[in-house]
Amino acid sequence: MLSGRISDVSDVIVVGAGVVGAACAYYAARAGLSVTVLDRGSVAGGTTGAGEGNLLVSDKEPGPELALALLSTRLWRELAELLPPQIEYEAKGGLVVASDEAGMGALRDFAAGQDKAGVRAEEIPADRLPELEPHLTPGLAGGFHYPQDAQVMPALAAAHLLRAGGDRVRVRLGEEVTGLLTTPDGAVRGVRTTAGEVSAPYVVNAAGTWGGVFARLAGVGLPVLPRRGFVLVTEPLPRVVRRKVYAADYVADVASGSAALQTSAVVEGTAAGPVLIGASRERVGFDRTVSTEVLHRLAAQATALFPALAGVRALRTYVGFRPYLPDHLPAIGPDPRVPGLLHACGHEGAGIGLAPATGLLIAQALSGEQPPLEASPFSPARFASAD
Structure with a gap:
């Protein structure tokens, strides 16, 4: 050595x-x-x-990246015992929701494959969604709860x-x-x-x-290559959003290699109070120009999931670049x-x-x-x- x-x-x-x-x-x-x-x-x-500080297994299909994520999940738990509470580690879980039965079928298939790789996921029928997230919009077909998902202050x-x-x-x-x-x-x-x-x-x-x-x-x-994304940050709130909640199409956006703009609803409460709203993806180099189109899309998708956010102020937005490999x-x-x-x-x-x-x-x-x-x-x- x-x-x-x-x-x-x-x-x-x-x-x-x-x-x-x-x-x-x-x-x-x-x-x-x-x-x-x-x-x-x-x-x-x-x-x-x-970054939003996401520690996720829920968005990864079986394969090398999921194996890496599962190892990291264990290591983050160990680090949370070592590092001070200011890192805001929360093992709060994630919730993926579907708007219709076709979406639920896709989530079932995805979760079944993950289960073989060691991911824990529980199917949540529509009538139980309010138990996990009381402020979710009604009329969703259901979702899957992933207890291994967590968050830190990055x-x-x-x-x-x-x-x-x-x-x-x-x-x-x-x-x-x-x-x-x-x-x-x-x-x-x-x-x-x-x-x-x-x-x-x-x-x-x-x-x-x-x-x-x-x-x-x-x-x-x-x-x-850089892949640009925006995040909206709301004013501090009581725990309107308890977990990381996202729509089923987020998984497809993560796996996509398209350079075009993609947005899918991702809403997450934080220990400090503000709600973080994403997610967008596009390859535009290192252009930091604020896109009102993206921000409008994110806000509309977030309020569609959580109508209570419609009257909440967005205090700021920030842009980041994800390091993308093909x-x-x-x-x-x-x-x-x-x-x-x-x-x-x-x-x-x-x-x-x-x-x-x-x-x-x-x-x-x-x-x-x-x-x-x-x-x-x-x-x-x-x-x-x-x-």
């Missing part, structure tokens, strides 16, 4: 101080490695800070993960990485930043939506094209939920341990032929 001291020489450099980078740093430190975390901005200043979760790494983790903010340093045979030996050089035999690309840009600095291709799986692990380079990006809208499992897989790759699940579907090697 590697060991080192905290200086301009570390065992590992993590590029990106969002929740994925923070989880990589935390688990690497727990494995006994010294870590330098670099970010050109602030902690959680990118996708993490614009920016605080990232900050406290970095803090939990202790003296083995050093965070350097406002410091942009401008190049990768390599040995004559092409292996990593550190990075060049706007403030100088940092040496380490391993560099982890946790740069989120900029993961593809960073990969190009290393001379490799990683087709990460096959909808993140890139996690060593890059065979550059010895010492690892990737931990491309999680799209699931990065907060998948962060602990990602960090654990990275730490195990660094220390040579066997991962607790089949990690090959996430290998960055699958993009090597695209160079």
